[in-house]
Amino acid sequence: LSSDEAALVKSSWDQVKHNEVDILYAVFKAYPDIQAKFPQFVGKDLDSIKDGREFATHATRIVSFLSEVVTLSGNESNLAAVHTLVTKLGKDHKARGVTKSQFTNFRTALVSYLSSHVSWGENVAAAWNHALDNTMAIAFKQL
Ligand code: HEM
Structure with missing residues (x-):
């Protein structure tokens, strides 16, 4: 992520990162x-x-994981750490029988939640899209 994209992701995440229960509820509601x-x-x-x-x-576990990745993003020297975290997440979820399409649906539900709970616009959407493309690509290698 460019530092501009990372700044947009961080500032929008700050607006919802304390809505842990609300976010997990939205994911489960959309994808039982x-x-x-x-x-x-x-x-x-x-x-x-x-x-x-x-x-x-x-809910706190999931949101804390996302917060950790968001905090590390936008800094080249953290790339390896992000890779390690997301690779482990993918492996652990593969072992639970979680599928790529469930991860994709999680992404859809998360973006839908963000788009209605943070100041949203083209630039913010593009930054999240890039961030999620990157993280999903890492996780998908394990799923
Ligand atoms: C743990 C399912 C996606 C983050 C778990 C557990 C299950 C699960 C069954 C174990 C819960 C427990 O034993 O209490 C799923 C399913 C997903 C999904 C079905 C489908 C999309 C995600 C995503 C993230 C995430 C996208 C991160 C953003 C975590 C974390 C834990 C966890 C941090 C606790 C650590 C661990 O045990 O690995 N998940 N998960 N999950 N999940 Fe997910």
Whole structure:
């Protein structure tokens, strides 16, 4: 990512990075098959689990991961670290039977969430698109 793109990703992420539960809720709502991969959530009503401790715990894990990658982005000297983190994420999820198309759907739900909760525009969209192309390419090698 260029430093301009990274700055746009960071400033928009800052606007939603504390909405952990809301973000995971949006992903599960749009793609129930993603929820169904979680032993602790499979078969449960989304609205009844979303206020629970397990839901908050997992939402925080996902959002913290994204925050870590966003923080590292835009700096060449962090490329290897990002690669290592996302490769591990891909491997761990492959082992759980998560598919490329589920990762793509996660991306779609995340971008949809961002586009309605941060100041959105062509430049911000393009920066996220580039960031997500890069990270998905790394994860896909494992999935
Ligand atoms: C853990 C499923 C995508 C970040 C997990 C776990 C499951 C899972 C079943 C284990 C939960 C537990 O044992 O409590 C899925 C599915 C996905 C998906 C079905 C489909 C798209 C993602 C993405 C990210 C992510 C895109 C990052 C942005 C994490 C993290 C953990 C985790 C940080 C905890 C660390 C670990 O155990 O690997 N995921 N996940 N997941 N997931 Fe995902």
